[in-house]
Amino acid sequence: MAITDIRAFAHLAAEDVETLGQELDTLRRSVEQSLGERDARYIRRTIAAQRALELAARAVLFGSRNRWAWMTGTAMLSVAKIIENMELGHNISHGQWDWMNDPEIHSTNWEWDMTGPSAQWRRAHNYSHHTYTNVLGKDEDLGFGILRMTRDEPWRPVHLVQPVANIVLAAAFEWGIALHDWTIEKELTGVSRYQVFSEPNKAFARKITRQVAKDFLLYPAVTGPAFLSTLKANATANLIRNLWAYAVIFCGHFPDGAEKFTEEQLEGETPGEWYLRQMLGSANFSAGPVMGFMSGNLSYQIEHHLFPDLPSNRYPEVAVGVRGLCEKYDLPYTTGSLGKQYLLAFRTIHKLALPDRFLRRTADDAPETSSERKFAGVTLHPGSENRPWSIDPATGKRRGLRWAMHEAKIALRAKAEHEKEVLRGAERTLRAKARQEQDLLRRARHALRKSHTSYSA
Amino acid sequence: MGRKPNAMTVRGVKNWLEAPAAGIAERGGKLNLLRGAVARVTTPLLPDDYLHLANPLWSARELRGRVVDVRKETADSATLVIKPGWGFDFRYEPGQYIGIGILVEGRWHWRSYSLTSPPDWNDPRYGKKVIAIAVKAMPEGFLSSHLVNGVSAGTVVRLAAPQGAFVLPSPPPPKVLFLTAGSGITPVMSMLRAMDRRDVVTDVVHIHSARTAEDVMFAAELDALHARHPGFVSHVHLTGEKGKFATETLDELYPDWRERQTWACGPLGMLDEIEKHWHEAGLESALHVERFEVERSATTEGGTVTFGKSGRTVTVDGATTLLEAGESAGVQLPFGCRMGICQTCVVTLSSGHARDLRNGTERFEGEKVQTCISAAAGDCTLEV
Ligand code: FES
Numbered sequence: 001m002a003i004t005d006i007r008a009f010a011h012l013a014a015e016d017v018e019t020l021g022q023e024l025d026t027l028r029r030s031v032e033q034s035l036g037e038r039d040a041r042y043i044r045r046t047i048a049a050q051r052a053l054e055l056a057a058r059a060v061l062f063g064s065r066n067r068w069a070w071m072t073g074t075a076m077l078s079v080a081k082i083i084e085n086m087e088l089g090h091n092i093s094h095g096q097w098d099w100m101n102d103p104e105i106h107s108t109n110w111e112w113d114m115t116g117p118s119a120q121w122r123r124a125h126n127y128s129h130h131t132y133t134n135v136l137g138k139d140e141d142l143g144f145g146i147l148r149m150t151r152d153e154p155w156r157p158v159h160l161v162q163p164v165a166n167i168v169l170a171a172a173f174e175w176g177i178a179l180h181d182w183t184i185e186k187e188l189t190g191v192s193r194y195q196v197f198s199e200p201n202k203a204f205a206r207k208i209t210r211q212v213a214k215d216f217l218l219y220p221a222v223t224g225p226a227f228l229s230t231l232k233a234n235a236t237a238n239l240i241r242n243l244w245a246y247a248v249i250f251c252g253h254f255p256d257g258a259e260k261f262t263e264e265q266l267e268g269e270t271p272g273e274w275y276l277r278q279m280l281g282s283a284n285f286s287a288g289p290v291m292g293f294m295s296g297n298l299s300y301q302i303e304h305h306l307f308p309d310l311p312s313n314r315y316p317e318v319a320v321g322v323r324g325l326c327e328k329y330d331l332p333y334t335t336g337s338l339g340k341q342y343l344l345a346f347r348t349i350h351k352l353a354l355p356d357r358f359l360r361r362t363a364d365d366a367p368e369t370s371s372e373r374k375f376a377g378v379t380l381h382p383g384s385e386n387r388p389w390s391i392d393p394a395t396g397k398r399r400g401l402r403w404a405m406h407e408a409k410i411a412l413r414a415k416a417e418h419e420k421e422v423l424r425g426a427e428r429t430l431r432a433k434a435r436q437e438q439d440l441l442r443r444a445r446h447a448l449r450k451s452h453t454s455y456s457a
Numbered sequence: 458m459g460r461k462p463n464a465m466t467v468r469g470v471k472n473w474l475e476a477p478a479a480g481i482a483e484r485g486g487k488l489n490l491l492r493g494a495v496a497r498v499t500t501p502l503l504p505d506d507y508l509h510l511a512n513p514l515w516s517a518r519e520l521r522g523r524v525v526d527v528r529k530e531t532a533d534s535a536t537l538v539i540k541p542g543w544g545f546d547f548r549y550e551p552g553q554y555i556g557i558g559i560l561v562e563g564r565w566h567w568r569s570y571s572l573t574s575p576p577d578w579n580d581p582r583y584g585k586k587v588i589a590i591a592v593k594a595m596p597e598g599f600l601s602s603h604l605v606n607g608v609s610a611g612t613v614v615r616l617a618a619p620q621g622a623f624v625l626p627s628p629p630p631p632k633v634l635f636l637t638a639g640s641g642i643t644p645v646m647s648m649l650r651a652m653d654r655r656d657v658v659t660d661v662v663h664i665h666s667a668r669t670a671e672d673v674m675f676a677a678e679l680d681a682l683h684a685r686h687p688g689f690v691s692h693v694h695l696t697g698e699k700g701k702f703a704t705e706t707l708d709e710l711y712p713d714w715r716e717r718q719t720w721a722c723g724p725l726g727m728l729d730e731i732e733k734h735w736h737e738a739g740l741e742s743a744l745h746v747e748r749f750e751v752e753r754s755a756t757t758e759g760g761t762v763t764f765g766k767s768g769r770t771v772t773v774d775g776a777t778t779l780l781e782a783g784e785s786a787g788v789q790l791p792f793g794c795r796m797g798i799c800q801t802c803v804v805t806l807s808s809g810h811a812r813d814l815r816n817g818t819e820r821f822e823g824e825k826v827q828t829c830i831s832a833a834a835g836d837c838t839l840e841v
Contacts, residue, residue: 029816040563048510055507095800101558101565101824103519103615104506107800108825111501118501127793127801210477210500218498271796308798 001363001371002136002152002260003280006273008372009259010280010331011388011400014270020329021272027321028307031314035099042313043097043105046087054080057237058219064229077237079294082244084113086296087312093122095309116178117207120200124184130308134253134281135261141253142260144169144180148352150260150369151362155355162353166346173242173249178208244294247342251285252301254345256367257334258283276331278305279322284335291338292316302333330389330400365412375404478503481517481544488517488543505543513613514542520616524608525583530674534593534640535605536573538583541616547586549576549619550627551651552644552720552747556617556823557590559604565615566600567823571644571722571747572619573675575651591674593640617823623720623747625651630718631659634711636731638666638702638723642674644747645720649682649689658686662711666723668697701727704734715740722747758812763838764788765807779811779828779839790828790841797830804828809837 003009007017057076063069089112091097097105111118124140132138136152143149146169148159169176182204185191191198215238220230252258259280269277279302287299292315298304300315303322310318326333336344348368351359361367365374389400475489477496481503495504509516514523522545526538539557541547549555555572558565574589594605625648635645642665652658667673670693679691692710694702707714715738721731728746735744758775762782771786780802783790793801797815803825811820812834813827819834820826828839 025815032816032818035563037563040560051502051507051510093800095803095827098800098803098825100563101567106825108803113501122799123793123801126799130798131794131796207501210497214498214500222498274796309800 001373002150002262002369003371004262004264005372006261006265006276006280008388009370009375009401010276010329011404012276012329013387013389016329016389017270017272017276019272020325021270021275023325024275024306024322027318027325028310031307031310031318032099035311039311039313040097040100040102043092043100043311046083047105050080050083050088054084061230061233062223062226064223064226064233070229070233074233074236077233078240081113081237081241082294085241085245086248086298087293088112088296089114089118090296090298091312093118094126096311098309099311113211114174114177115208115211116174116181117203120181120185120203121177123188124181126308128184128188130305132266133278133305134259135263135266135277137263138266140180140184144176145183146176147349149254149348151352151356151359151366152260152262152369155352159353163350166349170243170246171239173246174238178204247338248295248298250345251338251341252283252298252304253281254348254368255283255334255336255341256344256348257332258368260369275306278302279326279331281305282334283341284319284333285338285341286335287338299338302335328398330398330402332402332405365408374408481505492517514540516542517544520545520618522588522614522616524610524612524614525587526610527608530591531593531672533605534591534674536589536591537604537608538574538580538587538589539614539616540583540585540587545588545616546618547577547588550624551575551647552624553619553621553647554644555588555590555619558615558617558823559600559608559612560614561600561603567615567617567821568600569617569822571647573643573646573650575647575654578650591640591643591646593674621747623722623745624648625720627655628657629659632713632717633659633661634714634717634719635661635663635665636719636721636723636727637663638727639672640674641721641723641727641747641749644722646675646678648720653682653686658682658688660688661686662690662692662714662717664692664694664702664710666694666696666702666727669695704730715743718743718745720745720747722749757835758832760809760833760836762786762833763836765838765840773833775812775832775834776814777832778814779826779831779833782833783828783839783841788841792829795829797827800827802828805840807838807840810834811837 007014010017012020053076057073057080060069060073060076064073089110092105092110093107093112095107098107103109107122112121114121129139129141134142136142136150143153146165147162148155182200185200186193186198189200191200195201215234216231219234220227223230261277261281265273265277282301282305284302285295285299287295292299297312297315300312300319303310303315303318304312306322307318323333325331335341344367352368359366363369364371389398389403391397392399392403471490475493477500478489478493481489481492492504496502499507503516503518505516505518509518509521514521521542522539523542524537525540526536528536528538530536549572551572553572554569556567556569558567560566570590570592572588573591574587577586578588579586592601592604594602621644623644629648629652635648637645645663649658649661649663652661663679665673665679670676673679673693676693679693682689683691696702711717719731719735721728721744725748728748732741732744732746735741759773759777761770761772762779763770764783764786767788769786769788771782773782773785777785780790780792780795790804791801793799795802806820806822806824806826808822810822810833811826811831812818813820814830814832820831826839
């Protein structure tokens with residue numbers, strides 16, 4: 001079972017969690033207080049550049065019957081759509097730029113170029129997902145209701161198709177998100193599924209009609225004879241954007257080390273524990289400025305989950321502070337290359353398609369989900385209730401979760417080693433026993449044959 | 458009934474075409490049909506969103522304007538002449554005010570100022586139609602000081618549509634009294650200019666208080682009006698020499714004041730006094746008063762929160778969030794996380810101040826606030 005006691009898991013005392021929370025608050029305030037013209041210029045320029053790029057792409061696609069024009073136009077449109085989706089739509093809808101007080105760059109007004117209405121997405125994402133991050137049964141983003149992403153969730157035969165479902169989800173990501181948010185919107189607003197002309201349904205229908213008509217009918221029609229090639233270009237750009245968004249999201253939430261939590265953890269959760277949950281539940285991937293920009297700075301998923309409404313261009317600098325705190329409290333900071341993080345997620349998707357009996361680990365010590373029970377029997381210092389951590393006598397450094405993880409790994413390995421040793425011993429005994437018996441048998445046979453000969457003689 | 462079927466179809470097609478631009482229908486004007494049609498291809502954006510990259514004024518999504526002239530009126534006041542962009546409705550009434558948003562260090566700040574220009578003002582100096590506001594720098598008013606001293610021609614500002622009930626009817630009443638002080642003269646200036654332009658200056662008495670002669674805004678223009686129109690009396694009262702204008706002296710100065718329709722605008726103390734005086738004379742219906750929101754920093758904690766739509770109020774301390782305040786008053790406010798991360802609870806602060814409890818930032822009238830992490834800083838009104 002996933003984490004039910006985050007303090008025990010993190011090897012922190014209540015007051016440590018509180019100071020950690022305060023330090024994060026301070027970090028937040030220092031960024032907020034320094035927001036100004038430079039940040040405003042950043043988002044305005046991003047918007048202008050994105051629109052210019054999209055216009056240019058659409059213009060080039062008028063000539064899309066030419067192969068080179070098609071390729072250039074499609075590539076430009078894909079990049080434009082990615083920026084629009086990640087750095088603009090996602091971040092502005094989070095209220096990251098609300099501090100500017102600009103009605104056109106405000107979370108309450110922004111509409112993005114994706115099938116689902118922004119308002120529905122905001123509700124599902126900003127509220128459900130960001131408040132209840134990685135809490136089983138509360139955060140519907142855990143597998144988006146189709147994939148089993150943790151062995152805390154019981155296996156069902158439908159999970160066998162997971163490898164295929166994964167590909168379909170990746171290719172049609174915007175539709176997956178749209179349907180997902182639509183369902184949650186209806187749930188949150190208490191609209192019954194049988195009420196056909198409900199507000200969420202109307203908003204949904206209006207938005208998808210406009211989106212589909214634009215990319216697959218009207219815009220291609222505007223380009224006249226290039227109708228078909230433009231349509232293909234638009235479809236390709238949407239596909240590329242979908243794949244990219246999917247990859248970024250999966251790398252932020254499903255690599256090993258992004259922990260899951262039970263609903264018990266939510267009860268009476270303090271602000272410090274909330275921060276801690278965000279920190280332990282997310283994963284980063286390493287990115288330079290360009291990759292960071294193209295992922296809407298979601299390569300800093302940990303920072304984003306701690307401060308979802310701080311401007312994305314500040315995440316790199318926030319990350320320095322967060323890493324420092326992880327160092328100080330000896331907490332893990334889950335990150336890796338994009339390829340590695342995706343492969344880890346990919347492994348989980350395929351592994352968990354199988355029923356539990358094929359899985360070696362339990363939900364307490366699996367790569368994709370672990371819990372405080374993982375450390376049972378590996379507490380190597382005489383721990384007290386309020387000081388779960390100890391100080392390394394040699395370096396004077398705090399021994400917290402990272403250290404415990406390390407010890408648990410060693411302990412697990414030792415345990416496995418030991419089991420293997422026992423097994424090997426048993427095998428040896430068995431083999432010796434078999435040899436003995438064989439020997440006995442041979443001797444008996446020999447004796448028998450001898451008596452036989454003597455008899456016949 | 459009686460509408461021809463084809464009229465209905467035409468209207469239907471028109472509505473359908475305009476639909477994507479429906480949000481800006483009132484200000485979209487004739488271009489709306491085209492705007493809606495093009496928006497089918499630019500959805501979810503409007504063509505305006507691309508056009509304003511070329512020229513900030515080419516957008517009706519949000520009203521914008523460009524400052525074309527800044528004219529000093531007195532040492533601490535200036536007139537800003539603004540050329541509005543697409544969608545601005547010039548049919549405002551003299552005496553109304555507009556909201557103006559100005560960018561300072563990446564943040565837009567909003568304040569309201571009276572229009573001093575007459576409606577449909579076509580000044581040849583600026584070409585095309587323009588509007589004007591006059592701003593007086595307040596000692597602690599960060600934005601008014603910025604507007605008077607820090608704004609230059611060419612600056613792009615945001616505008617909110619003209620509004621307000623402090624207006625001069627057309628035609629104006631035969632006998633008028635204007636009572637103003639300080640920057641309270643600004644809405645009256647618009648009325649006077651409108652009367653002048655329409656050449657309907659009736660019997661008008663204007664009593665204006667200022668500290669010294671140098672502090673009188675539009676002094677030369679008042680003199681010129683006085684000279685041009687026999688019916689117009691400009692009475693300037695200098696408080697530095699004679700002290701506060703006493704309402705009681707009206708009986709001596711203009712004994713017919715009771716027969717006049719009166720418009721008063723100035724500091725709150727003065728207006729309270731005037732209201733009392735008119736009330737005692739049983740003449741409330743002849744008095745029109747405009748109260749200026751005094752620009753100041755919110756120094757108080759807590760206050761009375763009013764919920765605009767239901768009209769309910771509740772008095773809270775500086776630690777109670779606006780969301781809690783609403784709930785204690787039985788007002789349903791939207792919310793999600795209740796911890797400041799999801800933006801579900803964002804509503805507009807229609808007047809007063811609020812404070813962000815996480816970092817102490819002040820929120821002003823016209824700004825949007827997250828009710829779950831903001832508290833009242835003095836009395837305020839929420840638009841829910
Ligand atoms: S309720 Fe989530 S930000 Fe206020």
